[in-house]
Amino acid sequence: MNTNQEILQEKIRDRSAKIVILGLGYVGLPLATIFAEAGFNVIGVEPDSRKVEIIRREESYIQDVPTNTLAQLIQSGKLRATTDFSVLAEADAVSICVPTPLRKTGDPDLSFILVATDELAKFMHPGIVVVLESTTYPGTTREILLPKLTENSRLEVGKDFFLAFSPERVDPGREDWTTYNTPKVIGGITPACSEVASLWYQQALETVVPVSSAESAEMAKLLENTFRMINIGLVNEMAIMCDRLGLDVWEIIDAAATKPFGYMKFTPGPGLGGHCIPIDPLYLSWKLRALNYTARFIDLASEINTGMPRYVVSKVQDALNEQARPLNGSRVLVVGAAYKPDVNDIRESPSLDIIGLLRQKGAEVNYHDPYIPRITHDDWSLESVSDVIESARTADCVVIVTDHTIYDYQGILEQAPLIVDTRNALGDAGRNNPKVVRL
Numbered sequence: 001m002n003t004n005q006e007i008l009q010e011k012i013r014d015r016s017a018k019i020v021i022l023g024l025g026y027v028g029l030p031l032a033t034i035f036a037e038a039g040f041n042v043i044g045v046e047p048d049s050r051k052v053e054i055i056r057r058e059e060s061y062i063q064d065v066p067t068n069t070l071a072q073l074i075q076s077g078k079l080r081a082t083t084d085f086s087v088l089a090e091a092d093a094v095s096i097c098v099p100t101p102l103r104k105t106g107d108p109d110l111s112f113i114l115v116a117t118d119e120l121a122k123f124m125h126p127g128i129v130v131v132l133e134s135t136t137y138p139g140t141t142r143e144i145l146l147p148k149l150t151e152n153s154r155l156e157v158g159k160d161f162f163l164a165f166s167p168e169r170v171d172p173g174r175e176d177w178t179t180y181n182t183p184k185v186i187g188g189i190t191p192a193c194s195e196v197a198s199l200w201y202q203q204a205l206e207t208v209v210p211v212s213s214a215e216s217a218e219m220a221k222l223l224e225n226t227f228r229m230i231n232i233g234l235v236n237e238m239a240i241m242c243d244r245l246g247l248d249v250w251e252i253i254d255a256a257a258t259k260p261f262g263y264m265k266f267t268p269g270p271g272l273g274g275h276c277i278p279i280d281p282l283y284l285s286w287k288l289r290a291l292n293y294t295a296r297f298i299d300l301a302s303e304i305n306t307g308m309p310r311y312v313v314s315k316v317q318d319a320l321n322e323q324a325r326p327l328n329g330s331r332v333l334v335v336g337a338a339y340k341p342d343v344n345d346i347r348e349s350p351s352l353d354i355i356g357l358l359r360q361k362g363a364e365v366n367y368h369d370p371y372i373p374r375i376t377h378d379d380w381s382l383e384s385v386s387d388v389i390e391s392a393r394t395a396d397c398v399v400i401v402t403d404h405t406i407y408d409y410q411g412i413l414e415q416a417p418l419i420v421d422t423r424n425a426l427g428d429a430g431r432n433n434p435k436v437v438r439l
């Protein structure tokens with residue numbers, strides 16, 4: 001008599017296993033696509049009916065999934081989208097790819113994971129494998145998902161069903177490292193869980209890296225992103241220290257980066273944006289606080305990074321002051337608002353804090369960003385100006401916050417009376433230039 005594991009593994013190998021992906025965002029839609037391309041029948045469950053409608057029109061809203069690829073998979077019947085969780089009744093393999101933001105209090109917001117898990121719990125059956133991909137604190141899979149998936153089903157994990165964690169490593173827009181070729185860490189609640197989940201993902205991904213437990217996989221992701229957050233915090237503090245010392249932090253970082261081993265280049269900036277790096281490490285520090293431990297590196301780096309917008313505004317104030325101009329009443333143009341170059345994502349972007357602080361101090365603030373036509377935040381709302389060069393000419397000070405590659409920096413340098421360059425976007429043209437202030 002074949003065991004549940006043997007039956008499920010055979011379905012995975014012969015592609016008869018039915019796959020359900022919960023959440024069709026920047027992680028879920030590429031994952032659904034790649035499993036469908038591997039020959040599985042995949043159903044994506046997306047609560048946002050607008051996204052489901054777009055997919056049903058055979059269009060992609062995720063830059064990493066070309067519309068023609070998606071259309072072919074839909075036409076072949078390999079991939080479809082729905083808002084209806086009841087398709088889980090026929091699932092053999094489920095991947096949960098939902099957001100894990102922070103609450104206003106700074107605590108983890110697991111609400112999306114809880115909704116997905118509660119829905120899945122209604123349809124649990126022997127011979128199903130479940131993988132959580134959403135970044136979260138160590139223990140979530142075992143402490144939150146496992147009880148919910150077994151409380152009514154009486155199924156035994158590692159025997160009747162299989163549960164694992166596998167951190168997403170999607171960097172939207174990146175073409176060198178994709179969902180297919182980025183190594184994928186997978187850790188199960190039991191060894192059999194790791195084995196089944198790894199076999200599933202090996203059918204579609206180039207490299208799967210099994211680890212000993214779900215907690216190891218959860219923690220590996222947090223190490224990856226905490227590493228970035230802390231190193232960015234380090235160079236941001238280096239920028240502040242170099243300023244006090246009258247040194248050029250950009251020259252110093254470039255010099256350090258010539259070291260061919262034992263060093264990795266990070267650059268200072270106006271703060272830390274995006275929905276990964278500023279958020280994920282705080283899941284870890286929150287968990288450790290509950291264990292009466294203070295993750296000092298994370299707290300310190302977060303303090304430095306979140307202090308950068310205010311530091312940038314002080315540089316603007318000082319630069320205008322040099323011209324006997326108060327910030328209050330001055331026209332300030334923020335160039336670039338997205339959280340990093342060449343993306344249309346403004347989540348957690350430092351530009352939001354910088355604009356808010358400038359407005360609080362009485363500046364007349366405009367912004368330009370070709371990817372962000374409008375910003376509504378806190379108690380203010382702005383539309384991007386249309387002509388960045390003309391707006392730079394008529395401003396009292398320009399602040400380069402996001403160094404999109406599309407900009408004519410030479411034109412901005414020629415027209416702007418004063419520039420605070422937080423990204424070294426002007427390069428050598430901004431070095432030792434009397435009208436340019438750099439971090």
Ligand code: SAJ
Pocket residue numbers: 168169170171172224225228232265266267268269270271272273274275276277339340341
């Ligand atoms: N930043 C700096 N200085 C740096 C690098 C980044 O100030 O040296 C700022 C950026 O401007 C941005 C924020 O930090 O505001 C985050 O930048 P990021 O390059 O880490 O971009 P993300 O948030 O898109 O990070 C993603 C992450 N991918 C996943 O979590 C799956 C991260 O792990 C990747 O390393 C990163 O992309 C990448 O390498 O592009």
